[in-house]
Amino acid sequence: MPELPEVETVARQLDRRMRGARLRDITVLDRKLSTDVLEATGGRIVRIYRSGKQVVFELGFGRAAPRFLVVHLRMTGRLVWTDQKGSYDSEGMMTNDGFDASTKSLRAKLRFDRGELFFFDTRRFGTLTHHSNVSDFAPRGVEPLSADFTTEQLHAMLRRAKQGVKAFFMRQDRIVGVGNIYASEILFRAGVSPKRSCHTLKRAEIEKLYAALRKVLSDAIAHSGTTFSDYRDSHGKSGSYQFRLAVYDRQDETCRKCRQAKIRRIVQQQRSTYFCPTCQR
DNA sequence: ATTATATCCTGATCGC
DNA sequence: TGCGATCAGGATATAA
Incomplete structure (x- = not known):
């Protein structure tokens, strides 16, 4: 959850x-x-x-x-x-x-x-x-919102990784905290396709990923997170980020950014990945 | 060393 | 309504 x-x-x-x-x-x-x-x-x-x-x-x-x-x-x-x-x-x-x-x-x-x-x-x-x-009980990965996590660090980690970019962001031994929902959201915000491999990412893309990672997570915290079940009848304190999700669980719905393409769902590492084929390259 | 796969569990939902 | 198959926001031990 x-x-x-x-x-x-x-x-x-x-x-x-x-x-x-x-x-x-x-x-x-x-x-x-x-x-x-x-x-x-x-x-x-x-x-x-x-x-x-x-x-x-x-x-x-x-x-x-x-x-x-x-x-x-x-x-x-x-x-x-x-x-x-x-x-x-x-x-x-x-x-x-x-x-x-x-x-x-x-x-x-x-x-x-x-x-x-x-x-x-x-x-x-x-x-x-x-x-x-x-x-x-300390996790091995770095805290993505901490002040000492830099774009340089992300750059170094991505250059070492040989896997797909979505799988990378879900690795807790590199960066902690990102799971299946926010991985899709971060890639969408950065305009990076989930099909990309880490080593093909350009400097500018890595900078966008860094900014998207921090922005998506901090925005979600500001909205008390994402609540799927029970949010209809909850009172006050319920998370509301589910209303801001750009791609997750929106298969076949129109992309909120380009208003053209339909959000697609693919399976990676037996987990659902959602993305916009137009906005993400 | 790194990266895919199987596995841990239960309950809700889907298609027939 | 019933029933089996499939799907869930995670992480790890094991296999390749």
Whole structure:
């Protein structure tokens, strides 16, 4: 489900609501999850932030070393925070009254002094892990929105890569955060065909890709990410970037830029890629 | 060393 | 309505 903008949105919302809360009790309901996470019991939330596509809960233990709970939502993971004010769903929903956690996709419950955090995940690809050191869960790739990520760096990475440009942008060991939706969107914005190989890209194209990467991700964050399911009946906090998607999931629809060509869908690495054959070369 | 493929899971949707 | 096939916003172990 979530790529960088969605995970950033979740982390910000949870940080605002949960910072300072004391973790009283953890219930692990899915055997796939390690019970190591119980070691975080008793900690107080110092902050919640995003690292790559992970949500990181930093827990303080007085003078003792901090510990970290790390959630990766993968395809279908959701985090729901509930307190006296209501429930906040990481898909962007605010549910005013009684939240029902009685579903089989519930994989873990974290009870705090001020509320409760539920981890749902229907496909069970998601992970919840416990770590004592930041380096143990740090992604290998660079953060695309960080100040020290430069167009020179992207240029160097692309020159080394021998694969297609779309596959490259989805590699988390080079640049973190881009998934299947934003890969198509970034290539569209840069005017680069997804069929291109990295080593054929010219300097000017790489500069466009760099700008598109940062612009698409930061715009999506500004709109609280992309929400596919539930956005119709969501209240307020729901992501709205799905209305700004230029190509993703728009097969056979007219291109919003040239207003001529129809958006095409092809399959690359068994994933859907969407592009405009006119605007992208 | 790098890059394709198979695999982990469940549920919604599609075509017959 | 039923049923099998196909499709999902991710990442990794394994194979080539």
